[in-house]
Amino acid sequence: MKSILRRVFFCAIISISWMSASGQRLAIKTNTLDWLIQSPNLSLEARLNRHLTIDLGIACNPIKRTIYSPKLSLRNFRIHPELRYWFNRPMARHFAGIALEAGSFDLRFNNRHLTGDGVAAGITYGYALVLSRHWNVEFSIGAGLAKVWGVDYRDPDKRPDTRNMNKWVPVPIGTGVTFSYIFK
Secondary structure, three states, X not given: OHHHHHHHHHHHHHHHHHHHHOOOOEEEEEEHHHHHOOOOEEEEEEEXXXXXXXXEEEEEEEXXXXXXXXXXXXXXXXXXXXXXXXXOEOOEEEEEEEEEEEEEEEEEEOOEEEEEEEEEEEEEEEEEEEOOOOEEEEEEEEEEEEEEXXXXXXXXXXXXXXXXXXXXEEEOOOOEEEEEEEEO
């Protein structure tokens, strides 16, 4: 799974670099909601034409640490590509998008441990508020469906050797309050 994520991320970075080198508008962004769960993140968005942009984000929390309570800890790695249609012009006002997400996770809540991988797809809607010539703040919300697989167990000494979790779950995909710096 991680090798697939690396290949997808590498191809996306090459594509976005090529688009920015050919004179397209490019933005670098960070989602504050991911920072609230102590997951550093960075995203690049590139303009494809008058109404379309592609956004590629990565979030990673490689250190298993507690989040606001000793009973909750999270470690994760995610990539998030999204194709956006802007109703006005790219990186200003309303947009709708189709988002994908893939990653791995290690979550502990009370005595329950969930470790595994997942892929998700969904739709997003958002609004980019232009603050200045180079700065924006985006408000977005999305809904999707994720396929997750891995291990679900209660006792850390009795972790199963094989996967015992393989299910579909609804997820809030592409949701965030994101600050953007736009290169012109």
